Amino acid sequence: MSQQRMQGQPMIIMGDDAQRVKDKDAQEHNISAARAVADSVRSTLGPKGMDKMLVSSMGDVTVTNDGVTILQEMDIDNPTAEMIVEVAETQEDEAGDGTTTAVAIAGELLKNAEDLLERDIHPTAIIKGYNVAAERAREEVDDIAIDVDPDDEDLVRSVAETSMTGKGSELNKELLSGIIYEAIEQISVAADDGSTVVDMESLNIETQTGRSVSESELLVGAAIDKDPVHDDMPSEVEDADILLLNEAVEVEETEADTQVSVDDPEQLQKFLDQEEEQLREKVDQIVDTGADVVFCQKGIDDMAQHFLAKEGVLAVRRTKKSDMEFLKNVLGAAIVKDLDAASADDLGTGSVTRDSDDELFYVESDSDEALGVTILLRGSTDHVVDEVERGISDALDVAAQAVTDGRVLPGGGAIEVELADRLRSFADGVEGREQLAVEAFADSLELVPRVLAENAGLDSIDTLVDLRAAHEAGDQLAGLNVFTGEVEDTFDAGVVEPAHSKEQGLNSASEAANLVLKIDDIISAGDLSTDKGEDEGAGAGGMGGMGGMGGMGGAM
CATH class of the missing domain: 1.10.560.10 (GroEL-like equatorial domain)
Incomplete structure (x- = not known):
C-alpha cells in the first residue's frame, strides 16, 4: 500500500495487494x-x-x-x-x-x-x-x-559450417553445408541493383527418422509426406499434369440439419444413386481438366477414390496448407477452389514419384520458371532430427544473409x-x-x-x-x-x-x-x-534473484 500525506492525513492511492519498488x-x-x-x-x-x-x-x-x-x-x-x-x-x-x-x-x-x-x-x-x-x-x-561474392562456394559454406559447429548438425556439417549452398544457389535471383536476393519462401525442410543424418539430401522440388488414397492408383507419373485442389471431392452436405424417413428400398437406392452421380460428376470435372495427379487439401470420398483409380488418376487427400502453397511455387500452378471453374490452364506439369522406403511423394517441376527446393533431413530419432533441423535452419538463414547482405566477419x-x-x-x-x-x-x-x-x-x-x-x-x-x-x-x-x-x-x-x-x-x-x-509476501527482498522465473530452475 502506498501513501501520500495531504494536510497531515495519509492519502491511500494503491490497493492492499499492490507492490512498489523504487530507485x-x-x-x-x-x-x-x-x-x-x-x-x-x-x-x-x-x-x-x-x-x-x-x-x-x-x-x-x-x-x-x-x-x-x-x-x-x-x-x-x-x-x-x-x-x-x-x-x-x-x-x-x-x-x-x-x-x-x-x-x-x-x-x-x-x-x-x-x-x-x-x-x-x-x-x-x-x-x-x-x-x-x-x-x-x-x-x-x-x-x-x-565482401562476399555469391559464387564463392567455399566462403558461403564456411558461414554455414561456423553456424552449425557446436550444434547437433556439426558431425555432418560438410555434407549439410554443401546442401545449403546448392539450395541457396537454386532459389537466388539477381536484383536490378546487382545484389542477390534469396527467396527463402521457395525452400522447404522435410524431416524423417530412422536413418542417418549423412543420408540427408536436396530435392529440386517438393516432398509430400502422404499416401495415395487408393491402392490401385499409380505410384509414379512422368510428365504429369498436376491439379492442386482446395475443394472436397465429397457429397455436398445441406446447410441445415435434415432428417429423411425412407420406407421404400427403391427410395434409398435413389438417394444412393444421386450421391454417386454427384461424385461421378466431380471426378469427370477433374478428368476433363486433363489432370493425371491431384493433390487435394480437403477430403476425397471413398466412391470418388474408386472412380479416380479407374480413370488412372493419382490422388492425395488432406494435403497440408503449407504443402499446397509450396507445391504452387514448385509447379507454377494455381490452387483451384471451385471445380466448376477449373481448366487445363490451372494445372502444373512435372513428375510425381512415390518412394516406398521414405513413404514420400517426390514432386519435381518440368518448368524452368518454377521455383522450389526441399531439404530432406534425416536422423536416427526425433530428438536428433529436431536438433539437426534447428541447426540447419540457423545455418540456412545466416548463409542466405551473407549472400544477400554481401558482408562477413x-x-x-x-x-x-x-x-x-x-x-x-x-x-x-x-x-x-x-x-x-x-x-x-x-x-x-x-x-x-x-x-x-x-x-x-x-x-x-x-x-x-x-x-x-x-x-x-x-x-x-x-x-x-x-x-x-x-x-x-x-x-x-x-x-x-x-x-x-x-x-x-x-x-x-x-x-x-x-x-x-x-x-x-x-x-x-x-x-x-x-x-x-517461503518468500510469500517478501516484497522487494523476495525478488533478488530471478523473482518470478517460475519453472526455470527445473528446466535447466
Whole structure:
C-alpha cells in the first residue's frame, strides 16, 4: 500500500495487494533478473558449448543448445526477464542466428552498468554512452567487414559450417553445408541493383527418422509426406499434369440439419444413386481438366477414390496448407477452389514419384520458371532430427544473409576484441561521464571470447590477453581456435559470421540494456514475485534473484 500525506492525513492511492519498488531497489531487481536469463544460456556459446535438457509441464523433452529455443521453452514469468527473451526472439527473426551472443552481451552490459550505478553515474549518462558506443560499433563492423561474392562456394559454406559447429548438425556439417549452398544457389535471383536476393519462401525442410543424418539430401522440388488414397492408383507419373485442389471431392452436405424417413428400398437406392452421380460428376470435372495427379487439401470420398483409380488418376487427400502453397511455387500452378471453374490452364506439369522406403511423394517441376527446393533431413530419432533441423535452419538463414547482405566477419571472438579495442580509442574523445559507459560497452563485448574460452576449458584471462596483444599489433582477424587453444586468423581458418547478424546483435543487446536501465520504479497490482514458497509476501527482498522465473530452475 502506498501513501501520500495531504494536510497531515495519509492519502491511500494503491490497493492492499499492490507492490512498489523504487530507485536502486528497482534497478537491482531488474538487472538481477536480466542477468539471470543471460547467464542461463552462456554455457551453450561456441563450438564447445554444452546442451540443455528442457522438460515441459507435459513431459515433452527438448535437448538443444540453441539460445532462442532454450529461452522460449523456459517457464519465465518475470517482466524484466521477458525483455531479454525478446532480444533472442528479435535476433532470431532478423538474423537467424547469434541469439546466445546477443543475450550474453545484453547481460554483460547490465552487469557493467550496475558497477557504474554504484559509482553514482546517473542511468541517463550510461544510456547515452551505450547508444553512442553501439552506433560507433556498428560503423566499425561495416569498416571491418569483408565482401562476399555469391559464387564463392567455399566462403558461403564456411558461414554455414561456423553456424552449425557446436550444434547437433556439426558431425555432418560438410555434407549439410554443401546442401545449403546448392539450395541457396537454386532459389537466388539477381536484383536490378546487382545484389542477390534469396527467396527463402521457395525452400522447404522435410524431416524423417530412422536413418542417418549423412543420408540427408536436396530435392529440386517438393516432398509430400502422404499416401495415395487408393491402392490401385499409380505410384509414379512422368510428365504429369498436376491439379492442386482446395475443394472436397465429397457429397455436398445441406446447410441445415435434415432428417429423411425412407420406407421404400427403391427410395434409398435413389438417394444412393444421386450421391454417386454427384461424385461421378466431380471426378469427370477433374478428368476433363486433363489432370493425371491431384493433390487435394480437403477430403476425397471413398466412391470418388474408386472412380479416380479407374480413370488412372493419382490422388492425395488432406494435403497440408503449407504443402499446397509450396507445391504452387514448385509447379507454377494455381490452387483451384471451385471445380466448376477449373481448366487445363490451372494445372502444373512435372513428375510425381512415390518412394516406398521414405513413404514420400517426390514432386519435381518440368518448368524452368518454377521455383522450389526441399531439404530432406534425416536422423536416427526425433530428438536428433529436431536438433539437426534447428541447426540447419540457423545455418540456412545466416548463409542466405551473407549472400544477400554481401558482408562477413571473422569469428572466434575476433570481431568483439577488435571492436573493444577501437571503442576504447574512441572513448578518449567522448566527453563527460558517457566516456565511462563507452568503456564499459567495450568491456562487455569481450565477454564473447572469454566465454568461448571458458566453455572450451581454457583460461579466459590468458586467452583475452593474447587476443588483445594480437589486435593491438594490428591483426584485426585474430580470434580464438577453441580446438587448439591458439590465437589465429579465424577468417583464413574458415570461422566466418555474417556482418548483419553482428550488427543486429549489438543493436538488440544495447537497446534492451537501455530499456532496463531507464526503469526506476516498478508498480505491480499484485505480488511482484511469483516465487510463492517461503518468500510469500517478501516484497522487494523476495525478488533478488530471478523473482518470478517460475519453472526455470527445473528446466535447466
